[in-house]
Amino acid sequence: MNYGARAGLVHTARALYALNWMDMAPALAYIKVSMNLTVVELGTLVTAFYVGIAAFQLVGGYLSSYIGDKKTSLIGLLFVSIFAITSGLSVNFTELIISRFFAGLSAALFFSPALSLLASIVPENKYTFHIGIYNGAFNVGGGVGIIGWAILDQYMGYRTPFIIAGVATLALFLVLVWLFRNIENVKTSKSDIFTSLKKIFSSRLIILIAFIGIASMVTETIIGQFFVYYLESIKYSDNLAGSISALYMIIGFFGGVIGGYHFSRTKYKIGTFIVINIVLSLSLILIGFIHYYIFLIIIVTAMGMITVYGMSITYTFIRYLARRDLVSLTLSFVNTLQLLVAVAVPIIFTVIVSGYNYKLAWISMGILSIVFIPLIIIARNGLIKVVPSQRISN
Numbered sequence: 001m002n003y004g005a006r007a008g009l010v011h012t013a014r015a016l017y018a019l020n021w022m023d024m025a026p027a028l029a030y031i032k033v034s035m036n037l038t039v040v041e042l043g044t045l046v047t048a049f050y051v052g053i054a055a056f057q058l059v060g061g062y063l064s065s066y067i068g069d070k071k072t073s074l075i076g077l078l079f080v081s082i083f084a085i086t087s088g089l090s091v092n093f094t095e096l097i098i099s100r101f102f103a104g105l106s107a108a109l110f111f112s113p114a115l116s117l118l119a120s121i122v123p124e125n126k127y128t129f130h131i132g133i134y135n136g137a138f139n140v141g142g143g144v145g146i147i148g149w150a151i152l153d154q155y156m157g158y159r160t161p162f163i164i165a166g167v168a169t170l171a172l173f174l175v176l177v178w179l180f181r182n183i184e185n186v187k188t189s190k191s192d193i194f195t196s197l198k199k200i201f202s203s204r205l206i207i208l209i210a211f212i213g214i215a216s217m218v219t220e221t222i223i224g225q226f227f228v229y230y231l232e233s234i235k236y237s238d239n240l241a242g243s244i245s246a247l248y249m250i251i252g253f254f255g256g257v258i259g260g261y262h263f264s265r266t267k268y269k270i271g272t273f274i275v276i277n278i279v280l281s282l283s284l285i286l287i288g289f290i291h292y293y294i295f296l297i298i299i300v301t302a303m304g305m306i307t308v309y310g311m312s313i314t315y316t317f318i319r320y321l322a323r324r325d326l327v328s329l330t331l332s333f334v335n336t337l338q339l340l341v342a343v344a345v346p347i348i349f350t351v352i353v354s355g356y357n358y359k360l361a362w363i364s365m366g367i368l369s370i371v372f373i374p375l376i377i378i379a380r381n382g383l384i385k386v387v388p389s390q391r392i393s394n
Contacts, residue, residue, distance in 0.1 A: 006121045006183070007130055009176060010114055013077055014134055015141030016169045017110055019149075020084045020103065021049065022142035022249065023165055025228045026150035026242055027158035034158070035093050043350035046225045047343055048097045052104025053111075054339030060109040061332025065196070068185030069116040069328050076109030077173045084166030088159040112335060115315065116328035120184045127319065132260020132312045139252030139308055142224055147246030150228070150238060188325045196323075200330050205386075208379040209317050210337035213273065215280040215369035216310035217338040219303060221345045222284070222365050223248050227300075230358065234291060244297060248304040255305030259312050269313070269387050274376055276310040281370035288362030320386045341368070 028042050037045070064072040083103035090096035115134060122130045145165070152161040188196060200206065227248065231241035266272055283303050290296055315331065322330035345365070352361040 003121050003123070006180070007118060007133075009172075009179065010118050010121065011130075011133055011137040013073075013110075013114065013172055013176060014137040015144070016165070016172055017077065017080055017107060018138040018141030018249075019145035020080050020165050020169060021107065022145035022224050023149040023161060024049070024100070025146050025225050025245065026153050026238075027161075028226075028229050029232060029238075030153055030158040031096070035096075037093065039350050039354055040347075041093070042229070043346040045093075045097055045100060046346040048101040049104035049107075050221070050339060050343045050346070052101040052106075053108045054104075054336060054343050056105045056108035057112070057332040057336040057339060058329075061112055061329035062197070063109065064113040064116060064328035064332070065188040065326065068187040069113040069120070070180060070183055070185040072328070073110050073113035073117050074173065074176060074180075076106050076111075076113065077169060077176070079106030080110060081166045081169035081173060082106070084169060085163050088162030088166065090159075108332075108335075112328045112331035115331055116186065117183070119319075119327060120186055128264040128312075128316050129257075129260040131315050131319070132256035132258075132263075132308070133253075134256070135308045135311045135315070136253035136256025139249045139256070139304065143246040143249030143252075146224075146228060146249055147242045150242035150246075154238065186325055188329075196326050196329065200322075200326065200333050203321070205379055205382040206318065206321060206330065206334060207337060208375050209314060209321075209383075210334040211341075211372040212375050212379060213277060213310060213314035214338055214341055214372055215277040215284075216307045216314070217342050218345055218365055218369045219280050219284060219307045220311075221342045222349055223300070223303065223307075225346060226349060231296075233358070236293070240293065244293070244300055247297065248300045248307075251301050251304035252308040255308040256312055258305070259309030263309070263313055263316060270376070270380060270383055273310075273313050273317075274373060276306055276313065277373055278370065280306055280310060281366045281373075283366075284369055285363050285366030288359040317383065317387065 024046065031037065031045070032042055060072060060076065080103060083099050083106055087096060087099040087103060090099050118130055118134060119127055149161045152164070223245070227245045228241045231244060232238060263269065263272065280303060283299055286299060290299065314334065318330050318334055319327060348364060349361045352364055
């Protein structure tokens with residue numbers, strides 16, 4: 001099997017991982033009625049997944065360094081499937097919130113180890129491009145989870161579609177175990193792990209990149225999880241709300257592909273990073289002032305592409321900084337920092353909506369996304385030293 005086919009399987013796993021993440025979005029309205037929940041309780045339910053994925057990012061990175069990126073990513077994919085199934089079998093709020101927490105925990109074991117595994121599959125000069133596709137695959141899977149599962153929820157209820165997603169993921173896990181048996185399982189020397197942890201955690205440049213690029217994480221969290229519910233709240237039909245939200249996710253695939261291609265060639269990598277994050281921040285604010293569906297579709301389409309491009313830039317910078325056997329651990333640390341912010345996003349958003357209105361909630365998301373951008377003043381000189389084209393253009 002050539003590297004393209006193997007990379008395609010990793011991207012497919014990434015898509016199913018995302019489907020099991022985003023299929024919660026169209027289910028929220030049904031869960032609210034079925035379990036008689038408040039909007040804030042819905043926010044807590046969404047947050048449970050993010051708490052799990054944030055709390056165990058570093059565990060995933062450590063396991064990847066200790067037992068290898070291939071083994072860790074496959075273990076994560078297996079447990080994502082299991083807890084997707086238990087989400088569908090949950091009969092009350094407590095069981096569901098526990099299942100979503102453990103689904104998030106499992107997702108943390110998959111993401112960065114799988115991205116590290118990708119580096120063992122594709123040539124070095126193709127890696128930036130495949131980072132874009134990998135991130136875009138998340139959006140394809142998420143988009144299918146939103147629009148496809150919105151349709152399934154209408155006809156099957158919300159429980160059975162969770163189980164279907166889990167079974168599909170389990171089937172792919174079994175395929176990958178067989179087909180990836182000869183792929184290198186990269187890990188770090190055990191004697192070097194704790195020294196490496198200390199070096200990564202104390203890197204000011206890595207920390208700065210994580211927070212400067214936070215706009216993509218905030219945007220993906222709030223649009224991916226709450227946009228369907230928001231549109232339904234302002235009197236959009238279920239199908240139109242799901243379609244617009246799915247468009248945001250699916251169009252992101254093209255943002256990943258085009259962005260990966262552009263970023264690997266542009267001389268202005270640092271400037272591109274800043275512009276992307278500023279545009280996303282302003283777009284989040286703009287959503288609060290736009291209700292007409294044509295304009296919403298235009299802005300959501302642009303945001304879908306830019307969100308994935310922004311994430312790809314962050315991960316590419318980290319690849320420049322990280323030693324090959326520490327890619328997974330470094331990405332896990334960056335994701336942990338970003339998810340610490342993302343964990344609070346659903347709660348902040350729903351609390352402001354409950355106490356004030358949606359307009360102020362969207363403004364708050366924009367402010368949260370843009371507040372860290374001035375840190376680039378501190379990070380710029382460090383990035384110039386490690387980003388190849390910046391050595392020429394600056």
